[in-house]
Structures are given as C-alpha cells and as structure tokens.
Amino acid sequence: MGHLIYPTTNLNAIEQLVITHGEGVYVYDNQGRKYLEGLSGLWCSALGHGNRELAEAAATQMRAMAFQPLFGGKTHPVAMALAERLAAMLPVKDAYLFFGTSGSDANDTHWKLLRYYYNAIGKPEKRKIIARKGAYHGITVASGALTGLPSSHTYFDLPFEALGVVRAEGAHYYRQGRAGESENEFGLRCARELEQLILRENPQTIAAFIGEPVTGAGGVVVPPSTYWPAIQEVLRKHDILLIDDEVITGFGRTGNDFAARTFGIRPDMMTLAKAVTSGYIPLSVAAIRGEMYERLVAPSAKVGVFGHGFTYTGHPVSCAVALKTLEIYERDRVFQHAAQVGTYLQQRLRKFESHALVGELRGVGLIAALEIVADKGSRQSFPTADVVQYLQKRAQEHGLLVRALGSTSIGICPPLIITERQIDELVDSLGAALDETLSYAERQGLLAPVGKTATG
Ligand SMILES: Cc1ncc(COP(=O)(O)O)c(C=O)c1O
Known part of the structure; x- marks a missing residue:
C-alpha cells in the first residue's frame, strides 16, 4: 500500500482498480482488461483517450x-x-x-x-x-x-x-x-x-x-x-x-x-x-x-x-x-454528433424503466442516471450505498465503468465521440449488471418486504 491519500474514496477500500492506458472510449487495466468509459473518467474525457x-x-x-x-x-x-x-x-x-x-x-x-x-x-x-x-x-x-x-x-x-x-x-x-x-x-x-x-x-x-x-x-x-x-x-x-x-x-x-x-x-x-x-x-x-x-x-x-x-x-x-x-x-462537428447519439442513448436506456430496481431514468443528451430503489411503488431507496456500489462493481465486471452517485443513483456520461454500437455495448453491460444486482438484493433480503417493514 502506497502513500497516496485518495480523493473522494472510502479509505478502507482503496486501489480497487489500476487503469494503465486508454484508446478512444476504452481504458485498460493492469491485467489487460478493457472497459468502456461510461462516465468519461469524471465527466470530462469528451474526446476519449489517445487523441494525437x-x-x-x-x-x-x-x-x-x-x-x-x-x-x-x-x-x-x-x-x-x-x-x-x-x-x-x-x-x-x-x-x-x-x-x-x-x-x-x-x-x-x-x-x-x-x-x-x-x-x-x-x-x-x-x-x-x-x-x-x-x-x-x-x-x-x-x-x-x-x-x-x-x-x-x-x-x-x-x-x-x-x-x-x-x-x-x-x-x-x-x-x-x-x-x-x-x-x-x-x-x-x-x-x-x-x-x-x-x-x-x-x-x-x-x-x-x-x-x-x-x-x-x-x-x-x-x-x-x-x-x-x-x-x-x-x-x-x-x-x-x-x-x-x-x-x-x-x-x-x-x-x-x-x-x-x-x-x-x-x-x-x-x-x-x-x-x-x-x-x-x-x-x-x-x-x-x-x-x-x-x-x-x-x-x-x-x-x-x-x-x-x-x-x-x-x-x-x-x-x-x-x-x-x-x-x-x-x-468534427462533435456537438452535433453528441446530440444525435445522445438521443439514441436516452432511447436505449428507456428499456430499464421497467426493471424492478429502477425507480426512474433521468437524462438529457449524453448524460443520464438510473435511480435505484428497493421498491418501485413507494419509491423507497435502499438504506445504504451497498446496492448501487454492487451495481457499479458488476458493471465493471462486464467491462463498463459507471459511477454510483450517493446511495441512490448510477451515473452515465460517456465520451461525446461514442458511437451507437458502443452505446449498445454500454446498455448490454448495464443490463447484465442490473439483473445480477437484483439477484443480489433478493439474496440479501433487501427488496420491498424488508423495506416496507422499515418504513413501517
Ligand atoms: C458542476 C461542478 N462544478 C464544480 C466541480 C468541481 O470541479 P473540480 O473537481 O475540477 O474542482 C465539479 C466537479 O465534478 C462539478 O461537477
């Protein structure tokens, strides 16, 4: 363990992922695994990596x-x-x-x-x-x-x-x-x-x-x-x-x-x-x-x-x-491209609105979030960030970097240069991660019945 103080990090859970390089909308870790930059690093890598x-x-x-x-x-x-x-x-x-x-x-x-x-x-x-x-x-x-x-x-x-x-x-x-x-x-x-x-x-x-x-x-x-x-x-x-x-x-x-x-x-x-x-x-x-x-x-x-x-x-x-x-x-008319693929992203993400864990899809252009809930009817959130963090980790396992925002949402903000095919890839990985997270929440007994008792 090194001598770095990590920013905006649980200091008990540091050095989880070592990213070494990137190309276009992808980055690679020290094991050679490839990830789609679903949050443009920290909402910033608009033109992706490796721009000569x-x-x-x-x-x-x-x-x-x-x-x-x-x-x-x-x-x-x-x-x-x-x-x-x-x-x-x-x-x-x-x-x-x-x-x-x-x-x-x-x-x-x-x-x-x-x-x-x-x-x-x-x-x-x-x-x-x-x-x-x-x-x-x-x-x-x-x-x-x-x-x-x-x-x-x-x-x-x-x-x-x-x-x-x-x-x-x-x-x-x-x-x-x-x-x-x-x-x-x-x-x-x-x-x-x-x-x-x-x-x-x-x-x-x-x-x-x-x-x-x-x-x-x-x-x-x-x-x-x-x-x-x-x-x-x-x-x-x-x-x-x-x-x-x-x-x-x-x-x-x-x-x-x-x-x-x-x-x-x-x-x-x-x-x-x-x-x-x-x-x-x-x-x-x-x-x-x-x-x-x-x-x-x-x-x-x-x-x-x-x-x-x-x-x-x-x-x-x-x-x-x-x-x-x-x-x-x-x-390169990058903003026009972003507007076009942004419409596509919002349309593709809509399929998650019916997912048991998704209370709401919010977004405009190439930025979006899914509000993750324990119960869609009452809009009750999970009591801790555990479930959205699990979702973030599962997405990572599927080659997608997205970010848990507090304990309630998962944020999506890919590079402006992303293509429709890459958006499909993002949506597929996120879908698989959501399904696995639902199973996890069920296994842990975190879904509605427990929540309802909690609100009482
Ligand atoms: C809306 C907004 N304002 C200000 C900041 C702070 O920027 P920085 O992290 O470069 O200090 C951020 C960072 O994400 C932001 O999202």
Whole structure:
C-alpha cells in the first residue's frame, strides 16, 4: 500500500482498480482488461483517450514556451486567443474570463469576484450566495460550502457560517414532487419557494444564486422545462445574479454547446472546466459579463493590483490544449454528433424503466442516471450505498465503468465521440449488471418486504 491519500474514496477500500492506458472510449487495466468509459473518467474525457492532436498541441506548446505567468501586466498569445475564442462561444454577454485549473477554484473565483464587484458598486451588503441541496460545485473551502452533499461537509465542519451560504431546495421531481402535482407545476413551485426564501433572507443581502443546469454528481437531476425560466424571473426581480455552473454540462453534453441553451438560461456568470480540454490537462474558466468586469478596473487601480491570481492562471500548455479541443469540436462537428447519439442513448436506456430496481431514468443528451430503489411503488431507496456500489462493481465486471452517485443513483456520461454500437455495448453491460444486482438484493433480503417493514 502506497502513500497516496485518495480523493473522494472510502479509505478502507482503496486501489480497487489500476487503469494503465486508454484508446478512444476504452481504458485498460493492469491485467489487460478493457472497459468502456461510461462516465468519461469524471465527466470530462469528451474526446476519449489517445487523441494525437491534443498530445501534439501540448508537446508543441511545451517546446515553444512551457510556462509564462499572466501576473503584473504580462500576457502571451495562447491565453489571449483562448479568451477570445471562448468569449465568442459563451452565452454570457461580452464575456470576460479568468482561468484557473479546477471547477472548484473557478467557483471560488466567482465568490471573490462577487465580493469585489459588489464592494466596487457600493452594495457591500450583497454577500450571500444561494446554493441548492444536492448540488456539487467543488470541494475547496468556499466551493465545498456551495456543494450541498453531506459527504462533502461531514468532519470538515463545512460550510463555515461566515461564508453566508443560503441553502435552497433542489429540483428533483421524483423525490420532491407532490401527489397530483405535474412536473411543470413542480418547476413553478420551486421558483415560488425560492422567492419565499429570498424574502426571508432579505434580497438586499443576496449576491447570487448558483446552479448546475442539470445536477451532476448529485444524481443527474434534470429539471422540468418550467424550472429555469421561472427561477430566472425571480432572480431578476430581486436583483440577484445567476452563476451557471457548467463544469459537467458545458461543451456538447446536453445536446447543445451549453446547457444554458438547452434550458433557456441567460447567465451572468459561468463556470467551466473538464471538457474545455477534454480532461487532457487541467483548466477552468470563470466567465462574467463584460459590464461586471468594467467595475473591477477602478478598485484594482486604487489597491494597486487586482489581488487574485494563481501561478497557473492561463497556463500556456492548458490554453493550447483547450484551443485544439475547441478546434476539434467545431471541425468534427462533435456537438452535433453528441446530440444525435445522445438521443439514441436516452432511447436505449428507456428499456430499464421497467426493471424492478429502477425507480426512474433521468437524462438529457449524453448524460443520464438510473435511480435505484428497493421498491418501485413507494419509491423507497435502499438504506445504504451497498446496492448501487454492487451495481457499479458488476458493471465493471462486464467491462463498463459507471459511477454510483450517493446511495441512490448510477451515473452515465460517456465520451461525446461514442458511437451507437458502443452505446449498445454500454446498455448490454448495464443490463447484465442490473439483473445480477437484483439477484443480489433478493439474496440479501433487501427488496420491498424488508423495506416496507422499515418504513413501517
Ligand atoms: C458542476 C461542478 N462544478 C464544480 C466541480 C468541481 O470541479 P473540480 O473537481 O475540477 O474542482 C465539479 C466537479 O465534478 C462539478 O461537477
């Protein structure tokens, strides 16, 4: 056993699988076994493995100029080119971009930009950020506080009160919808409840609302079509900015370039990472409206510096790989392909809706989840993560890497370059794993009768 501290891992169950290399949508372990990347690594390997052009872009940039900071008025052409290219793509008005290396640091950056901005425009009381239960926005102290998952908080004493996180409900119709309430009515109710929360907190004190268009790590929760328009109306009414966290959904994942377009979101600020480089090298983006950026300039002159920046902000190798990634997305019509095979994936997954373990199939484009239940009728979950973890392991035995999301769902998010034939393979492996997991749950006496006793 080595000296690595493993991230987001049960530290009693480390080193379960050693992956050594990959090609296209497949990776291989140290025994030579092949796996289909059903979660694109961690929702990021959009172009799959072994892309020679991306490797070449990194090598060429390393040979030309391995590192150059952007501090103190210096710049370099690759960071400038990437900012121009992204600004032209993003659904953020006259976007200005700050580069980092992780989705977490980009959300921390947003936090600090909000403080800076509101101090600059003379509204220092606007400090709180509304984040939703079940959300994932990162794992640093600040972004981890925005995350609404207990496992990210317990033992870490997060969220620190001083950060001023206000927790709103998620948009999980299957779990939160009321009897007789349609999905669209539920979406509107979420917005009404958000407004009540804002009024209770005092709108004058709220800087922003942060949300993933589709909640990723929290279970791939796709909101009803009424949700985002109604939420935005409430936010606009109370002068609250919207941070659209597209770390997972950005770059073709939901059938459009950004999920903002899929759901009619008009963000003030956007968070991007992962697929911006197809996961080949770390890079994150915090994007804000140009009009917000302009308000940062005078205070920075007063202080003498805009006092925020990382050593690796605008790292030339990351920027070069991102530029090549965006070029490939456009040249090879990758988002159009993803939209097409995304429709196919959703259609193929529908066959699991009748499976005894599947309470709900959720998804859009090339992202989906199956909600795993002990009893379909009462929607009762299994009491622990044991069953979804078993399902994840069985899928692995069948050559498919998917991820247990908490104790209730299994997440699916293959590379954007996946083909229909490979989707068939994914569905076959998942089907076999589901059947074996059902037998396991039966053998262990974990299904409905025991559950019903438990709810009593
Ligand atoms: C929506 C969202 N935001 C932020 C993050 C944090 O990104 P990172 O792990 O790069 O810090 C993630 C990570 O999965 C994410 O899914």
